[in-house]
Amino acid sequence: MPKLGMEPIRRAALVDATIVEIGQAGTLDITVSQIAKRAGMSSALAHHYFGGKEDIFAAAMRHILSDLQKEAQGRLKTAETALARVRAIIDACFTPVGFDPVNVNAWMIFYVQSRTSVKARRLLRIYHRRLHSNLCHALRPISANPEADAETLAALIDGIYLHQALSETGSAANAAARAHGVLDALLGTAQ
Amino acid sequence: MPKLGMEPIRRAALVDATIVEIGQAGTLDITVSQIAKRAGMSSALAHHYFGGKEDIFAAAMRHILSDLQKEAQGRLKTAETALARVRAIIDACFTPVGFDPVNVNAWMIFYVQSRTSVKARRLLRIYHRRLHSNLCHALRPISANPEADAETLAALIDGIYLHQALSETGSAANAAARAHGVLDALLGTAQ
DNA sequence: TTTTTTATTGATCCGTCAGTCAATTTCCGG
DNA sequence: CCGGAAATTGACTGACGGATCAATAAAAAA
Numbered sequence A, B: 001m002p003k004l005g006m007e008p009i010r011r012a013a014l015v016d017a018t019i020v021e022i023g024q025a026g027t028l029d030i031t032v033s034q035i036a037k038r039a040g041m042s043s044a045l046a047h048h049y050f051g052g053k054e055d056i057f058a059a060a061m062r063h064i065l066s067d068l069q070k071e072a073q074g075r076l077k078t079a080e081t082a083l084a085r086v087r088a089i090i091d092a093c094f095t096p097v098g099f100d101p102v103n104v105n106a107w108m109i110f111y112v113q114s115r116t117s118v119k120a121r122r123l124l125r126i127y128h129r130r131l132h133s134n135l136c137h138a139l140r141p142i143s144a145n146p147e148a149d150a151e152t153l154a155a156l157i158d159g160i161y162l163h164q165a166l167s168e169t170g171s172a173a174n175a176a177a178r179a180h181g182v183l184d185a186l187l188g189t190a191q
Numbered sequence C: 001t002t003t004t005t006t007a008t009t010g011a012t013c014c015g016t017c018a019g020t021c022a023a024t025t026t027c028c029g030g
Numbered sequence D: 001c002c003g004g005a006a007a008t009t010g011a012c013t014g015a016c017g018g019a020t021c022a023a024t025a026a027a028a029a030a
Helices: A006-025 A032-038 A043-049 A053-077 A082-093 A101-113 A118-139 A146-167 A172-188 B007-025 B032-038 B043-049 B053-077 B082-093 B101-113 B118-139 B146-167 B172-188
Strands: none
Touching (some): A006 A032, A006 A043, A032 A043, A032 A053, A101 A118, A101 A146, A101 B101, A101 B146, A146 A172, A146 B146, A146 B172, A172 B146, A172 B172, B007 B032, B007 B053, B007 B101, B032 B043, B053 B082, B053 B101, B053 B118, B082 B146, B082 B172, B101 B118, B118 B146, B146 B172
C-alpha cells in the first residue's frame, strides 16, 4: 500500500517514536527495530528514510530543541518588561509537557549523547548559546551581572531537570517556582 | 604467577579503570574487555571477580559516591558555624579532582545509568538523601526554608556539573563560587 | 608428596543489532 | 497500458560483546 508523499509522515512518526521509546527506556540502548515498530513500520524503512541510527537520534533531538525554542519565542512575544522576559524564558523550560518524565528522560539522555555524537553536540551547543543569549539579553536591564546570572539560571534549570529525571516526583509548576525563587534572590542581592 | 590475596587489588584496579574508561569515552558503551585491559587483566578475570558488567559499574559508582561522602565528612568536621557547614558541603562537591572532566563525565553517566540499573538507582538515592539531609541540617539555623533551599542547592550543584560535562571549560573554583553566590542570594532574601 | 584452593586466561558460544539488498506492491506520467 | 519511481518489507550478514568454561599454573594445606 505505498501511498505517495509518505516521507515526511514517516520521518515525523519515527521522531516521535524515538522520543517516547528513549523516555520510557531511560537509556539510549534502544534498537532501531523498537523505534520502527512503535512508529508502525519495518526497521528497514527507518534506515531508508534516515541514514542510520545516529541520524534518527539527531532528528529527535532537533525536534525537542525546536519545540522548546518555539515555546520560548511565543512566550517572549507577550512579555513587556525585562523581568517578564526572564520569567517567560524560565516558564518555557518548565511547561507540563516538557516536564513529562518521558521528555525529561529523553532530554537528559541527549545530554549524555552529546559526549559521543558530534551532531548531538552541535545541536546542544546551539541551544545553549541561544538560551544564554536570551537570558543575558533579558537580564541586562535588571541584573548587575547578567552574564553570571544567566549562567547560574541555565545551570539551575538543567539541574532541576536532572533531579526530575531521577526522582520522577514533583510538578512543572513546582520546578518553575523554584527557579523563579532563585531569580528573585539573585536580583534581590545584586550588588 | 598467582599470588594470593589478589581479589581486593584486582577489584580496586577494575573500579579505577572503569571510571577512567567511562570518563574518557563519555559513554557507558564501553566493553568489559576495555576495562579489563586497562586494569591489566583478562576480561574473564573481571567477570570472575565481579558478577557481571553491571556489578562493575555499581562498584565504580559506589566508589565515587563514597569518596564524595568522605570529602564532605572531612570538611564538616572543621566547620564551626552553620554557614560554614553549608559552604563545606558545597566545597566538597567541587574539589578539583571531583571536577576533573573524567570524573564529571562518569558522574553524569551514572546518573543516566540509574534509570536502568536498580543498583545504580539505589546508590544514587542514598547519596541524594544524605546530601539533602546534610544540607537541611546545616541550613536549618540560618534559612527560613531549609527544605526548599536544600533542594535548590542540590539541583544547582548537579546542574553546574552537567554544564561542566558539556562545556569542558571552567574550573572547580569557579563552579564553587557560583554555588556560594546563589547561597548568599538565597539567604539574603529569606523571608 | 598429594590434594585442594586461588589465580588466570584463551577459546568459544550465543545473542543482538545496525545496516544492506533484492523482491514486491502500488501509484503516476506519458 | 506501460515503464519508472516511490514505498515497503523479509531475509540476510557481518560484527561485536557479554558471559562461560575448560585448562593451566602456583601456592597452601594435609
